[in-house]
Every structure is written in structure tokens, then in C-alpha cells.
Amino acid sequence: MSLWTAEEAAAATGGRAQGDWIASGVSIDTRTIQRGDLFVALTDLRDGHDFVAQALDKGAAAALVSRIPEGVPASAPLLIVPDVLKALEALGRAGRKRMGGKVIAITGSVGKTSTKEMARVALAGQGRIHAAEASYNNHWGVPLTLARMPRHSDFAIIEIGMNHPGEIAPLSRLSRPHVALITTVAAAHLEAFESIDGIAREKGAIFEGLEPIGTAIIPEDLPVTRILRDCADESGALVVGFGTNGMAKLVQSKIENARLKCRARISGETVDFTLNTTGTHFALNAVGVLAALAAAGADVKEAGKRLSDWQPPKGRGxxxxxxxxxxxxxxxxxxxxxxxxxxxxxxxxxxxxxxxxxxxxxxxxxxxxxxxxxxxxxxxxxxxxxxxxxxxxxxxxxxxxxxxxxxxxxxxxxxxxxxxxxxxxxxxxxxxxxxxxxxxxxxxxxxxxxxxxxxx
Structure with missing residues (x-):
């Protein structure tokens, strides 16, 4: 599968391509790199340029670099740019631009990754789905997810996180979601914020990147719901509330054989679903997922049936x-x-x-x-x-x-x-x-x- 040709990647990043290579994937880690991947030499705790030779030896199609690393031949297949992280962002932006399907972005103080996985599982059978890997939700995880997105994806599910003020809006603008879901707002990362209200405003910044006439899915039952609604209104979004109240409502949940049997009303439609957990918070997040999928044009009843295939991720309940x-x-x-x-x-x-x-x-x-x-x-x-x-x-x-x-x-x-x-x-x-x-x-x-x- 061709994900990026040398010509396409150079045009997207403004870089200089060496060689006529074709990448079938994008990787930042030589431990998990696959043959045919474009290796991105990010500098974080360690300088990715130190691993370019290893990546090429393992079969990488090329490497995205800001210089030719020591020990790498000058003629090696490379994409040379001034700044590797900015080039990855540009590659992600181009990946998003060429994708004609629907994008769903998810954030929240709790449950981002498990909710993203719920959405991925629930969409099975309704088209070609691309979802963020693991908890790839930060300044490099979001552009990496977008850069990896196959051009013919019908749905993309992007997870967006934050540790400090001002992080969510740029990632949302990069992702340009049609639907944005906030799972909840709670006391997390309070060291970087003055109050829960500040966290709510940062989470609400996800709506700044919504496509025109996009949909904001917000939890109805929080003390800060009003703040989230104001953020959505400022972005001109259609607003759907979910929870024990709202347009997307959990009507019933009961435990049977260590599973939750649930019924929800999603914009007037009754949807029954079963979850492999007893945590009611998962049921509420599932209602948010169903509301988001309905807004993205998916068959919500079929999505409800698929939720029984979802399993809580390791370490998350x-x-x-x-x-x-x-x-x-x-x-x-x-x-x-x-x-x-x-x-x-x-x-x-x-x-x-x-x-x-x-x-x-x-x-x-x-x-x-x-x-x-x-x-x-x-x-x-x-x-x-x-x-x-x-x-x-x-x-x-x-x-x-x-x-x-x-x-x-x-x-x-x-x-x-x-x-x-x-x-x-x-x-x-x-x-x-x-x-x-x-x-x-x-x-x-x-x-x-x-x-x-x-x-x-």
C-alpha cells in the first residue's frame, strides 16, 4: 500500500527528497518499525537521528531528518527538512486534507483512550476506519496519527490530550474534526490550571477546530457543562448533550453476569447495547460515542450491537x-x-x-x-x-x-x-x-x- 511517495511527502513538508521511494507507513520508533515505513527522526528524550541508520537497516523506505546523520550515506533515501516536528505536523495536515471521510476527535479528563477504542469497535463494518494508536494524543501523537491515515479512510478517530493550557486548540485545528466529543472534565493536571473551570475551557477548545456546521458532544451532568456549551456556541457548533440527561441519554443500565446491559435514547432513537464491564462511567461514555457516531453519519443501532465486542484496555478497568x-x-x-x-x-x-x-x-x-x-x-x-x-x-x-x-x-x-x-x-x-x-x-x-x- 502506498501511503506517501517521495514526491508527495516533499510537497507536503516543503522538504527535499533523496531517492524515489514509496512509504507504506510512518514510524517514530525503531523497536516497532515495519519494512516500508517512513522513519521520523524526532528529538525528544533522545535524538532520533541517532537511529536513522538502524531504521534503514530494518527496511525503512526513507527517513525524515533535519540533517544527514553520521554513518548514513549521503545518497540514502531521506526527506530533509529544517525542523522534523514541524514537518511531521505538515505531513499530518496533508494527510487530513486528502481524506474525504468523517473525523471524530475525542478529549476529556478521563476515558479518552477507552472511549476512542469504543468508537473504533462500534464502527466496525461501516467503512474503512483509522484510529489513533495507544494513547497517541499529544503534540507528536496527533500529527503522527494523521500522517498515518490512509487516504481513502471513511472514518478517523483522533484522541487529543493536554497537560498545560493552550495545547488542545492547535491539535484540533490540525485534525479539523466533523464531530468533537468531551468525555468529562475533572481534577486532572490541576498543577497547570487554577481551577476546574480552567480545565473545562481548555477541553472546550477542541471545538475551535471543528469543520463548519460541526457537532459538539458534551457531558450534560457536570458543574462545568455551561462552560463547555459556551465554548461550543462560540465555535458555531451544533450541540448534543449526553449523560443521564440530554439528547443522548442513558435510560437504563443493569449488571448481568459481570456485564452491563444498557438502553439509550440517541436523538429520539432507542439503542440497546452490552458492555464487558460493570463500570457505569463506561456506559455513559458509550452513550457519548453513539451520539458522536450518529452525528458522523454512522448507523447507530449497528454501532450499539458492536459495542459488545469492546474490552476495557489493559490497566483501565x-x-x-x-x-x-x-x-x-x-x-x-x-x-x-x-x-x-x-x-x-x-x-x-x-x-x-x-x-x-x-x-x-x-x-x-x-x-x-x-x-x-x-x-x-x-x-x-x-x-x-x-x-x-x-x-x-x-x-x-x-x-x-x-x-x-x-x-x-x-x-x-x-x-x-x-x-x-x-x-x-x-x-x-x-x-x-x-x-x-x-x-x-x-x-x-x-x-x-x-x-x-x-x-x-
């Missing part, structure tokens, strides 16, 4: 049988909203003792201690039988817990992982949740290892 326990692996990341959702998932599962193993939530700003303390008052905590905690911030929650439900506390997740087998017992339902940098996933690894170790 998947429920699995792990030896004698049932594990909810939600260790990829955490903020107050996603932790509350994880606790609700734990509370919704029937069976044995419910155990929560929680690590610090990071990047919450000056109110981080109060936000950790507030977990004690979460409605789902009453259903949790035992709570183990790791990290200095979680110590503040530990001190508030009733003695009967207070488990172990450790300064680090590694210390907690070392005693993993003592934290649970056969029959337990176990939630593991925390920010990625808290390394609470080491507890998940330890539990998995113990489940695979034969007893003596």
Missing part, C-alpha cells in the same frame, strides 16, 4: 479472573473522578470481600491533600471491606479510615507489592488504582506473578 481472586486492573492512571468511577465498579461487583489497593493521585496542585482525604467520603467506599494504600498522599486517607477497614500502608508501591500475597485472600474482588507515576501497577504485576506460582 478490565475485570479478570486471577487465580482465586477477581482483579480490576485500573492502574494506568488516576484522578479523583476516575478513582470514584473505579470504586463504583468495585462496589457493583457481587461476590467475596471487596478490597481496594490505591496509590497516590498526582498533578492535583495545592489541594492534593484535601482531594485524597475526600476519598473517604466517596459513596462507594461504604461497600469496600478493606483498603490498602501506597504513597505519602494516600497516608492522609489512611489516617481517616475506620480501623476495621484499614489495611496496609506503605511509602511506595514497591513496598506494597512486596507483600502482595498478604493483601488479598481467595474469593476477594480487588481494585488496583493510582496515577501511573505512583507505580501502583507493580502491585498488579506482583498479584499476577503470585497467581502463576504453584503453591508448595
Amino acid at each position: 478490565a475485570v479478570e479472573e486471577l487465580g482465586a481472586i477477581r482483579l480490576i486492573d485500573d492502574a494506568f492512571n488516576a484522578n479523583p473522578a476516575s478513582l470514584s468511577a473505579g470504586l463504583a465498579t468495585l462496589a457493583g461487583l457481587e461476590g467475596g470481600r471487596r478490597v481496594a489497593i490505591l496509590g497516590d493521585m498526582l498533578e492535583l496542585g495545592p489541594d492534593e491533600i484535601a482531594l485524597h482525604r475526600a476519598i473517604a467520603d466517596d459513596p462507594s467506599m461504604a461497600s469496600v471491606d478493606l483498603i490498602h494504600l501506597a504513597g505519602p498522599r494516600m497516608r492522609h486517607l489512611y489516617d481517616l479510615l475506620p480501623t476495621a477497614r484499614r489495611g496496609a500502608w506503605s511509602e511506595t508501591a514497591a513496598e506494597l507489592a512486596a507483600q502482595a500475597t498478604d493483601l488479598v485472600q481467595p474469593g476477594d474482588i480487588v481494585l488496583v488504582k493510582g496515577s501511573k507515576s505512583s507505580k501502583i501497577s507493580t502491585v498488579v504485576d506482583a498479584l499476577r506473578k503470585s497467581a502463576q506460582t504453584p503453591s508448595t
Whole structure:
């Protein structure tokens, strides 16, 4: 498959192509590069130019560079540009321009990647679909996704994230979505923002890139919904609210055999769907997805049927049988909203003792201690039988817990992982949740290892 010819890539980037090559893909990583890829020598933690020779040896069609790297022949197949990142953005812009299908962009404080995957799965069978890989949602992930997009795609699903103010709007303008979905707005990256209102305005900036007469899909049930609606109105978008209220509404959800059976009304149409999870927050996000797909012209009833094929991504709430326990692996990341959702998932599962193993939530700003303390008052905590905690911030929650439900506390997740087998017992339902940098996933690894170790 031809994705970029040397001539097309040079025209898109304004660069100088050496050789008459054809690229079938675009890669930034020599560890996963495929034969025929255009290798993009980005400079991040390491300079990608140091890996150009390796990429070409592995069969890369060419390399996008700002200079001829040492050890690479002057006649090597290259695309030489002044700035590699700007050239990648230009390549992404050209990839978007030549695509005639519908583009759906997704952002939110919680659930971007899982919601993107829901949309991808739900669209199966309705055309050629291109979706962001993993969590490629930043200043290089979005243009890379667009640069990889086959020219004849019918639908593209773009994930857009942020850590600081001013990041979302440029990525949305690059993507030019027909539909933009915000999953939710919550206390995440508060170190970079003064308030939740500031986060809401940044999330609402996704509507600035909408195509004319585009559609904004916004959560209806938030304190900041008004801000999101104002952002959408300023962009001239059609607005569809979703949640337990709105034009896209979750009418019913009930747990059956560790799955959610749901019914929604999407712009007046009844849609039934089943999710392989018990987390109600996933059901609400699914309603947002269905609203977005309907706005993009997809068959919403068919999309609802396909949602049963979706599985929560690793580390984002998947429920699995792990030896004698049932594990909810939600260790990829955490903020107050996603932790509350994880606790609700734990509370919704029937069976044995419910155990929560929680690590610090990071990047919450000056109110981080109060936000950790507030977990004690979460409605789902009453259903949790035992709570183990790791990290200095979680110590503040530990001190508030009733003695009967207070488990172990450790300064680090590694210390907690070392005693993993003592934290649970056969029959337990176990939630593991925390920010990625808290390394609470080491507890998940330890539990998995113990489940695979034969007893003596």
C-alpha cells in the first residue's frame, strides 16, 4: 500500500527528497518499525537521528531528518527538512486534507483512550476506519496519527490530550474534526490550571477546530457543562448533550453476569447495547460515542450491537479472573473522578470481600491533600471491606479510615507489592488504582506473578 511517495511527502513538508521511494507507513520508533515505513527522526528524550541508520537497516523506505546523520550515506533515501516536528505536523495536515471521510476527535479528563477504542469497535463494518494508536494524543501523537491515515479512510478517530493550557486548540485545528466529543472534565493536571473551570475551557477548545456546521458532544451532568456549551456556541457548533440527561441519554443500565446491559435514547432513537464491564462511567461514555457516531453519519443501532465486542484496555478497568481472586486492573492512571468511577465498579461487583489497593493521585496542585482525604467520603467506599494504600498522599486517607477497614500502608508501591500475597485472600474482588507515576501497577504485576506460582 502506498501511503506517501517521495514526491508527495516533499510537497507536503516543503522538504527535499533523496531517492524515489514509496512509504507504506510512518514510524517514530525503531523497536516497532515495519519494512516500508517512513522513519521520523524526532528529538525528544533522545535524538532520533541517532537511529536513522538502524531504521534503514530494518527496511525503512526513507527517513525524515533535519540533517544527514553520521554513518548514513549521503545518497540514502531521506526527506530533509529544517525542523522534523514541524514537518511531521505538515505531513499530518496533508494527510487530513486528502481524506474525504468523517473525523471524530475525542478529549476529556478521563476515558479518552477507552472511549476512542469504543468508537473504533462500534464502527466496525461501516467503512474503512483509522484510529489513533495507544494513547497517541499529544503534540507528536496527533500529527503522527494523521500522517498515518490512509487516504481513502471513511472514518478517523483522533484522541487529543493536554497537560498545560493552550495545547488542545492547535491539535484540533490540525485534525479539523466533523464531530468533537468531551468525555468529562475533572481534577486532572490541576498543577497547570487554577481551577476546574480552567480545565473545562481548555477541553472546550477542541471545538475551535471543528469543520463548519460541526457537532459538539458534551457531558450534560457536570458543574462545568455551561462552560463547555459556551465554548461550543462560540465555535458555531451544533450541540448534543449526553449523560443521564440530554439528547443522548442513558435510560437504563443493569449488571448481568459481570456485564452491563444498557438502553439509550440517541436523538429520539432507542439503542440497546452490552458492555464487558460493570463500570457505569463506561456506559455513559458509550452513550457519548453513539451520539458522536450518529452525528458522523454512522448507523447507530449497528454501532450499539458492536459495542459488545469492546474490552476495557489493559490497566483501565478490565475485570479478570486471577487465580482465586477477581482483579480490576485500573492502574494506568488516576484522578479523583476516575478513582470514584473505579470504586463504583468495585462496589457493583457481587461476590467475596471487596478490597481496594490505591496509590497516590498526582498533578492535583495545592489541594492534593484535601482531594485524597475526600476519598473517604466517596459513596462507594461504604461497600469496600478493606483498603490498602501506597504513597505519602494516600497516608492522609489512611489516617481517616475506620480501623476495621484499614489495611496496609506503605511509602511506595514497591513496598506494597512486596507483600502482595498478604493483601488479598481467595474469593476477594480487588481494585488496583493510582496515577501511573505512583507505580501502583507493580502491585498488579506482583498479584499476577503470585497467581502463576504453584503453591508448595
